[in-house]
Amino acid sequence: MARNKTAWILYYSNSGNTKNLADLAEETLKDCGWAVESASLMDFDPAEIKNPGLVLLGTPTHFWAVPAMARKGIARLPDLSGAAGFVFSTFGNVFPSEVPYVLAKALEKQGAKVLGGAALVAPHNFLDGQGHRLGEVYQEFGKDQPDETHLTAFAGAVQSVAEKAEKKDYSGFDIQRLKSSKPVLTFMDRFLPVEWELKALAPVTFDASKCQDCGLCVQNCNTQSITNGSGNTKTINPKTCKRCYTCARQCPSGALTVDWARNEKLLRLAKKVVGSPGSRIIDR
């Protein structure tokens, strides 16, 4: 089927880092003369994606994996036979893991041919013990990343993949190259249940005496783990809660809290044990 010069960018972003890359990719592709449609994996309509020449798929890394919320959108991807693909991921410099490879496999399962990908360090969106975003305070958790050099390289990779897509030059890229450079991460991705890390991370706690009953937490929990009880009581289901902490970050009154110091300790330990290979951009 003839493909047109339209690119679709599908992304999931919890705190804006991955969306920033999606926006940069959009600008780059428009400069190259492509028509671009950009949509969130949470609410895109697969029926609108008709014969694109290029599809970009991007998500953050959540616990060395593709975020649970994004996986639902990825499962709805339509047939992409004949399209070229590009994948991208952001991570807070703890575990990059196999996210680009997993995203590439998802695109290829739908018939696209992936020609490149990137995993970029970006500010970690957990808080520290003092309530600051880790990625705003510490270089080792992605402060000031991705920098100009990485952003330029990212835009260059998107441009190069778009040029190949136009020429239908789909040769010479093996998605195996998007696998993690650290075998321990490949192992974790395949064999360690994410539930282990979820259990280790601090749960969200609720203090009814501070709740203003604004409803923000219930509305914005992507896993529907918070329910209204009697009065202004909120109940958090620890089994379905993915520890994304969106609710605690948005709560205006401090009724939802997290032991951020415990999480910071855990992440620092994980960094020490595994180490991060930093940003990677692979397109040839």
Ligand SMILES: Cc1cc2nc3c(=O)[nH]c(=O)nc-3n(C[C@H](O)[C@H](O)[C@H](O)COP(=O)(O)O)c2cc1C
């Ligand atoms: C639930 C959760 C889990 C995370 N897990 C990891 C991780 O395993 N490794 C890592 O380096 N960063 C991790 N991070 C940090 C994010 O990957 C990073 O801040 C990312 O850039 C956020 O992207 P976004 O702003 O598009 O949501 C995690 C963040 C959240 C909220």
Ligand code: SF4
């Ligand atoms: S941390 Fe909060 S917003 Fe995130 S899944 Fe758990 S209850 Fe929902």
Ligand code: SF4
């Ligand atoms: S966001 Fe905070 S104040 Fe608002 S309903 Fe939830 S717990 Fe209560």
